[in-house]
Every structure is written in structure tokens, then in C-alpha cells.
Amino acid sequence: MEVFYQPDILNGVHHLSADESKHCIKVLRHGKGDRIYVADGRGTLFEVRIEDPNPKACVFSIISHSRRPDKGFAVSIAIAPTKNNERTEWFVEKAIELGIDEINFYFGRHSERKKMNMERLHKKAVAAMKQSEQFILPAMKLYDSFADCLAATPADRQRFIAHVDPSHPYHLMDMAEKGGAYTVFIGPEGDFAEDELVAAFEAGFTKVSLGPNRLRTETAGLVACHILNLINR
Amino acid sequence: MEVFYQPDILNGVHHLSADESKHCIKVLRHGKGDRIYVADGRGTLFEVRIEDPNPKACVFSIISHSRRPDKGFAVSIAIAPTKNNERTEWFVEKAIELGIDEINFYFGRHSERKKMNMERLHKKAVAAMKQSEQFILPAMKLYDSFADCLAATPADRQRFIAHVDPSHPYHLMDMAEKGGAYTVFIGPEGDFAEDELVAAFEAGFTKVSLGPNRLRTETAGLVACHILNLINR
Structure with missing residues (x-):
């Protein structure tokens, strides 16, 4: 499972960083409509759809998310x-x-x-x-x-x-x-x-x-x- | 503390291997009479004296030894x-x-x-x-x-x-x-x-x-x- 990282996803930032966009679009050759995973680094994993496969700022929309329960x-x-x-x-x-x-x-x-x-x-x-x-x-x-x-x-x-x-x-x-x-x-x-x-x-x-x-x-x-x-x- | 390894020391082998002898004599420049430590890999550490600083088979005599208690x-x-x-x-x-x-x-x-x-x-x-x-x-x-x-x-x-x-x-x-x-x-x-x-x-x-x-x-x-x-x- 290929996972990307966007710490500000819950603050409304719905695109990948320049580095990650390049990796996603140029290296892994993902295109519009592809489903990928994005982690926010705080325990939530988002399933997202690529809307604009821009290799400098790949834009996505959120389909669903899952969160690990707090470990206490x-x-x-x-x-x-x-x-x-x-x-x-x-x-x-x-x-x-x-x-x-x-x-x-x-x-x-x-x-x-x-x-x-x-x-x-x-x-x-x-x-x-x-x-x-x-x-x-x-x-x-x-x-x-x-x-x-x-x-x-x-x-x-x-x-x-x-x-x-x-x-x-x-x-x-x-x-x-x-x-x-x-x-x-x-x-x-x-x-x-x-x-x-x-x-x-x-x-x-x-x-x-x-x-x-x-x-x-x-x-x-x-x-x-x-x-x-x-x-x- | 520089430690050398001789697994057969308790079987009467009182010299270092070729590799360790070279390191001891050529690299660290130890000579006759120097005290070094030798471990047998079974928990016993020997303090020894170099008797023959042969860079291919450094001969030593045992001065003392210490053994970690068995951990159970x-x-x-x-x-x-x-x-x-x-x-x-x-x-x-x-x-x-x-x-x-x-x-x-x-x-x-x-x-x-x-x-x-x-x-x-x-x-x-x-x-x-x-x-x-x-x-x-x-x-x-x-x-x-x-x-x-x-x-x-x-x-x-x-x-x-x-x-x-x-x-x-x-x-x-x-x-x-x-x-x-x-x-x-x-x-x-x-x-x-x-x-x-x-x-x-x-x-x-x-x-x-x-x-x-x-x-x-x-x-x-x-x-x-x-x-x-x-x-x-």
C-alpha cells in the first residue's frame, strides 16, 4: 500500500507537497481518478481520489478515512x-x-x-x-x-x-x-x-x-x- | 578497554588468532609484558600478559579472570x-x-x-x-x-x-x-x-x-x- 503524507489535510489542504506530488505522478504514474492513501501523521489514514494530477501539487478529494483508537x-x-x-x-x-x-x-x-x-x-x-x-x-x-x-x-x-x-x-x-x-x-x-x-x-x-x-x-x-x-x- | 577474543582459552590455547594478533601487535603496538584482556565468548574475561608479541600468533599467560554470574x-x-x-x-x-x-x-x-x-x-x-x-x-x-x-x-x-x-x-x-x-x-x-x-x-x-x-x-x-x-x- 503506497501512502502519502499531508499533515494539514484536516486544515483543508487537499493536495500533496511538491516532493510527494512528483513521486506520485512522475514516478508512480498515477493519474486523474486514481485512488491513493494519505496519512496526516496523527493516526488518521484517508482514502482519496486524485482530481488534478499536477506533478507539483497533486490535488485530491477525500473518499473516506479511518482512525486508530487512542491507545490511552x-x-x-x-x-x-x-x-x-x-x-x-x-x-x-x-x-x-x-x-x-x-x-x-x-x-x-x-x-x-x-x-x-x-x-x-x-x-x-x-x-x-x-x-x-x-x-x-x-x-x-x-x-x-x-x-x-x-x-x-x-x-x-x-x-x-x-x-x-x-x-x-x-x-x-x-x-x-x-x-x-x-x-x-x-x-x-x-x-x-x-x-x-x-x-x-x-x-x-x-x-x-x-x-x-x-x-x-x-x-x-x-x-x-x-x-x-x-x-x- | 581493548578486548580480544579466544574461544579456546580454557582448552589451553594461550595465543590470539592471526587476525587478532596482527591487530594487537601491528596496529595497537602492544609488546612483551603488556597487559591486555581476552574474552572467551562464554562470559569469562581474562587479564593476560603478552609473553611473545608474535604478530601471527601473539602468546600470552593468564594473570586473572572474572566471570559474570549465571543469569538463570x-x-x-x-x-x-x-x-x-x-x-x-x-x-x-x-x-x-x-x-x-x-x-x-x-x-x-x-x-x-x-x-x-x-x-x-x-x-x-x-x-x-x-x-x-x-x-x-x-x-x-x-x-x-x-x-x-x-x-x-x-x-x-x-x-x-x-x-x-x-x-x-x-x-x-x-x-x-x-x-x-x-x-x-x-x-x-x-x-x-x-x-x-x-x-x-x-x-x-x-x-x-x-x-x-x-x-x-x-x-x-x-x-x-x-x-x-x-x-x-
């Missing part, structure tokens, strides 16, 4: 970009497969990477969203620092920070409560700085373990997302 | 190689991070990929094992067919097959019991063939769900491994 919880992971960019892209793809709702990136004091191409990441996310058949595109934002990202955490979240501390081995699986919204902070390859940890504790974050194994940053992010899914299974 | 359960995933080989390599790396014990590959009736370079995969696995700091190299085997792989499952395993069936939505998390050894079959991109499913049920495998989301083959394999870790946390 929301997962946000705050994660530092990895040194190797592919690992971050991998995390985004896999987290979308698991139905993540929000991904915040921040540059920690010990982060080795200090730059991030959010546009490229957005394209990867859109591709993963289409592929996943869930049609949820997570909100993705980049923060200049851990403090900024921390301060942006909404008040209603269950707040966790994944930090290895043998004297406090409480597993996220046992600490998170079913339902509601979660934010979990995952540290960079160089781990959290001491003042970042202190700031998180002061902001009401609870230290949690993700298990006995040493995990890479991107694996820790995915595993945290999966644990919250399982609690809400 | 064992996970085996039987999985079909993915069409895109990188996805299988990614699965192997991540599953090793999560401490997997055994990976069996099989070509299913609906598998798109019909070939697999096990030597390349072994090298990737050794690199991931060193990186993971757990020093467990999973046993990896390739079977020509689903039936062969099924027949090779030891009798003492808790047996599961991950198959999407809306009329039987029992989650692996609720079906597996803590402790012991597990085998979970993951289907190829084209899913299991009907006769493969029947054969699995006849062999005592229980159908399980891995959650409501449609997962790629390699994600399903990783998620199954993680669920069994969580049950045994």
Missing part, C-alpha cells in the same frame, strides 16, 4: 544525539515502529555530537511512519542543552531518568504506572553530567534502571519505549 | 534472514547487547532471502560481543528450512511462535514463565507458511503476540528477546 498513554523520550548519526536514525525508525509519540533531542554537557540535521531526520521519520502502518509521526524537537529540554517537560508527565546506579537498581518496568504520559531521559555516550542529574532530581525525575546490561544510547531509548508499551499492554 | 535463564531466537542483510546484522548486534544466548537462522518457505554469509555475521557478532562488555557470544547456526530448525529445538525449551492472530491475542509477556530456557520463532517478511505454523503447533509451540504494532522481522526478534529479559528481571 503517551511516550516521550528525551535523548542525546549519538556520535554516529546512523544510530540516531535507527532509533527514530524503530521507535516509530513501536508507536512513540514524541522524541526530544538535547545536547548534553558530555555529548560528543554537537550538531544535528533535523530536516534529514524528519524525512527518515516520515518514511518510517508510512512503513509502520500506524501513521503516527512523533513530534520531534531539538534543544540546545539538557536544561532547556528539561524545562520544556510538561507538568503532567511521569518523569524518569535512565541512570546506572548500583545503589538504586529500580527498574523502569516496576516504577512507571499504567496510563498517562511519560517522559524518559536517556544520557549521551559520555553519560549525564553531575549537575544535569541534580537538576533532573530537583525537577521531580526518578532515577531508573533499564536492566543489568550496559546498553548503547540508542538501544536504551528503544528499550525504555518498549517497557512503557508493555506496562500498557 | 537462556534465550534462543529462531529468525528468518531479512531481505536487507543490514537489518539482520543490526538484530545480531542489538540482541548481543541484550545478552541473547543463541540465534538460529532458517530459510522459511516465504523468505525472500535464500543465502546468508555466516562468516561475516560471526565477525559482526564478535565485535558486538567485545563492545557489549558482557562477553557472551551467542551460538549462531543456519538451517536450510523451517522444519530443520524446528526439529533442532531441544526438548526442555519453553516454545513460542510469534504469529499475528487477532483471535488469539496472548502476549509473550503473559505466556512465558520466569526461568529456564526459551525458544521463540520469528517469521520472515512474507510471514510463516500455513504448513510451517501447523508443524510448530504439533511440536508444542504456543502462538504469541508481541503487541498491537506491526513490527519488522528484526524488530520482532529484538522485542521478543527483551520481553524474556524483563520477565526474568
